[in-house]
Amino acid sequence: MPFVTVAAVSRGNLVDSADRRWRAIGEARPDLEPALALQRQLLTLVIDLAGTLARGPLPKLSLPPRYLAAKLTRGVPVLAGEPIPVPVPILAPALLRLCEALANGGAGAAATHIRQAIESGSIEPGSLLIASLGRDQAAMRTGAVHRGLAPDLVWLVAELAVSPFVHALQHMVFAHRGPGELQSALEAWNRGYCPACGSWPAVAEAVSGHRTLRCSFCSSAWEPTTYACIYCEERGEAFVTAAPNEERKDRRVEVCSSCNGYLKTVDVPELSPFPLLSISDIESTDLDVAAMEHGYARPALKDFGARKG
Ligand SMILES: [Zn+2]
């Protein structure tokens, strides 16, 4: 089944499972300890934010299944271009806390400057959150550079704060679909980018041989039916899957010399529930290094045109 619904997990189980995985990574890779400590702080904030969002209603979206099915059939992710009201009063305080965690966890003054820009009103939290939800990297970059802020860090802070909201949105739109056009369109989704938000996957998680792409933003899970480059659909000799470490065939990279893209693929016992996918990502940073050393890169976000409204 190409689209996979990842079961929700209680907060306690989520934290236990995350702790187990962080401990295992820390034992294998002591050099990653500082990065893991920071990730623990960031993910705890995201988990708590998801809990707060779960207690309130999500915005009512007028997105009929037939309309969404038609979008998917055209290759357009369901949330792309939709004017979605973002719960700014809930998400904005999280932006500040994320900046603080980043400032203490290694990003230093660059993160403090972002917090100050939000507190002083130089950055309007609503615009930042909407730009992130709309995946508008160009607008965010321009805004950050204009204010002398580190664009990648601004992007990360906003993405972390919006991620529980977009995760809940994709769940709301997809999880309760009945049989019908939306279900069929999702089943037919064979693209490399996310059918909900349009982001590229952070990683492919393979469970019992099922290569499942996991969205780097909203954590959607989908399984392409063809074995090809997820970026350019190359399936000839230019597309190669390799394990950089001979002893660890469970950790691979798919590389494509047609588009120079790469994708990490890791065997896991089960798909990571939101927001623990970033643990699979940090656990496999050596694969990023190996791919980048050979000149491969992750492509820029796809652009699905201007937002409506
Ligand atoms: Zn997504």
Ligand SMILES: [Zn+2]
């Ligand atoms: Zn390619």
